Amino acid sequence: MRTLLGTVLLLLTLTACGARSDSGATSSSPSSSSVPAPPPPSQTVGRPTQGIAPGDDVIAESQVDARSLPEGYPRSLTRSLDGKTLILQAEEGGCRHISARVGDQTAQQVVVLIAVSAAKKGQMCPDYIREITVPLALTEPLGTRTVVLHQG
Numbered sequence: 001m002r003t004l005l006g007t008v009l010l011l012l013t014l015t016a017c018g019a020r021s022d023s024g025a026t027s028s029s030p031s032s033s034s035v036p037a038p039p040p041p042s043q044t045v046g047r048p049t050q051g052i053a054p055g056d057d058v059i060a061e062s063q064v065d066a067r068s069l070p071e072g073y074p075r076s077l078t079r080s081l082d083g084k085t086l087i088l089q090a091e092e093g094g095c096r097h098i099s100a101r102v103g104d105q106t107a108q109q110v111v112v113l114i115a116v117s118a119a120k121k122g123q124m125c126p127d128y129i130r131e132i133t134v135p136l137a138l139t140e141p142l143g144t145r146t147v148v149l150h151q152g
Contacts, residue, residue: 083141113152
């Protein structure tokens with residue numbers, strides 16, 4: 001019985017060593033160890049789902065006056081390349097919704113009114129956040145005018 005058990009253990013050990021040396025031999029070959037190349041990038045360019053889209057310009061903080069906005073209101077703005085569209089970037093989710101519209105436009109400034117609606121006290125809201133963009137059409141390109149953000 002001991003001899004039979006010893007023979008079985010010896011065969012198992014030799015089989016395991018043989019399998020390990022076979023797998024070691026294949027892993028050292030260049031064809032099996034190389035990682036496949038990623039697919040070529042797509043030729044079509046779309047808008048990203050987050051962040052600033054290609055072709056949009058960030059408006060300098062010095063050109064945005066958000067002093068009258070309450071805490072928690074969005075303040076991130078970009079503009080289209082032609083300057084005729086402002087894009088408010090914000091996060092909303094659950095029962096919090098963001099809307100904005102252009103108010104007065106003068107040669108010195110553009111007023112943007114931002115509204116944030118929240119849930120009624122005690123109302124249950126789903127737990128999610130998503131980035132949104134709110135396009136705001138201007139009558140003339142923004143140029144060097146100041147963008148004044150107000151609650152509204």
